């Protein structure tokens with residue numbers, strides 16, 4: 001997640017662009033920059049660090065001109081360096097670009113442009129668009145047509161804004177699967193990632209749709225379809241949010257926003273370059289012993305991954321909690337460990353990485369924060385590109401890690417001959433279909449889940465249960481519930497119930513079961529059997545089922561309805577719906593959801 005701002009105005013824009021950068025800083029704060037057109041040329045300043053720090057160094061206010069673009073970056077491709085900061089200029093400086101999202105085909109475009117003599121100064125995917133525009137303009141000679149031709153060659157997700165001296169009074173922008181909105185001011189117009197950028201100046205907003213582009217000047221704008229080229233007549237809406245609400249994109253809390261960000265998070269995780277997945281997968285095959293490691297939520301991500309390694313690669317990859325890793329394992333050089341960490345700074349995980357490395361073992365990691373300690377310590381790092389996660393409790397970052405772990409497990413399976421290539425492709429297709437389904441289900445089920453949370457928020461003791469991959473899903477969901485509601489939720493394997501915990505069950509104990517789909521055969525049957533064990537002792541059961549699964553629904557007191565979905569997506573869907581249940585329970589209890597008591601986003605001490 002990055003923040004784009006662009007302004008065409010009747011007055012100098014440097015000050016307003018700086019304010020936009022500050023307003024969008026929550027979307028990313030690795031680096032920032034600005035490009036402003038004045039007197040026939042574009043001046044570009046950018047550097048690493050928070051906006052205030054970069055402004056001290058670059059003195060943005062000195063820049064002259066009434067039209068410009070700016071960007072605050074959350075690194076996805078390439079480290080946190082001045083060269084990788086946005087805006088990016090084409091080789092001859094005639095096209096300057098800011099971008100949010102990932103061009104998944106950037107490597108192919110980059111190679112193509114290199115073969116034509118273009119030189120790249122950064123490791124970013126964004127720079128290819130600047131050079132592609134320069135390249136295409138030579139043949140087309142019209143900026144708008146060049147822009148459309150270039151954008152049509154992009155794959156993946158993007159919101160872009162482009163400045164060029166060939167069109168000195170206008171800014172071009174386009175979007176697909178990344179946000180971009182138009183703010184209509186008095187003698188000036190804004191094109192930004194969200195309304196938070198300009199809400200202190202204007203509330204008149206045009207929401208741009210996917211595969212639409214816009215040409216913005218200080219007095220006018222025109223929105224067109226990238227597909228048909230026709231002009232689109234868009235409604236101007238009046239945004240009523242206050243500034244804080246705007247920052248949360250209209251959601252009441254960052255947790256809710258981040259839960260609803262997850263359809264996009266899945267796409268970002270799937271857009272990660274295949275070579276990175278392959279590189280980590282190869283490390284699994286280079287050693288005799290492999291482990292997956294994280295702590296708190298990321299330990300549960302490691303556990304989910306462990307089940308996926310069994311399923312797709314026929315391997316037992318034990319999941320180990322970072323805090324136990326150095327003492328539990330006989331560490332050696334013949335080991336590889338895959339670490340998960342949102343922040344990349346967690347003390348326990350850093351110590352586990354160090355312990356693995358001290359023994360000579362290989363290390364790789366999936367990390368959200370570029371430039372973080374763990375990303376620099378390990379031999380191989382995949383940046384998950386989930387964007388900043390502001391809420392202390394992890395939702396979207398963990399979810400993205402699960403998808404990336406899924407891809408790694410499947411690739412190891414393909415490399416060791418367990419998983420046919422066609423099956424890997426099929427499952428990737430299933431995962432790619434998840435985004436739309438998840439978005440729809442979140443919208444459809446929110447109302448019911450909210451009501452359910454209201455009915456049950458007085459319950460102080462919960463059991464969260466599942467089998468197989470649903471077991472770590474239950475553990476993670478119980479942790480989420482504890483973190484935001486301070487209620488007791490114990491996660492356990494459904495098969496474990498009758499070995500002791502069943503003694504607790506009575507009409508006052510509520511159980512949330514994560515239920516496999518009937519297609520999963522014995523797994524489904526044995527989970528249903530556990531539900532029956534609870535029902536037989538008058539326990540109250542909440543679980544998940546599709547509308548037509550009468551057999552399961554009859555056994556539940558409350559059923560959260562699932563859409564028809566491929567069995568692979570069933571645990572993922574339940575994980576997200578359980579996040580929502582925790583959120584609404586905490587909301588009903590009136591708790592500080594984004595900053596629960598006693599917790600910190602990044603636990604950097606032992």
Ligand code: M6R
Pocket residue numbers: 295296297298340341342343344345346349392393394395483599601602603
């Ligand atoms: O930044 P990390 O992913 O390394 O953090 C690990 C845990 O501290 C973290 O997941 C913690 O459990 C969260 N509060 C979960 O919501």
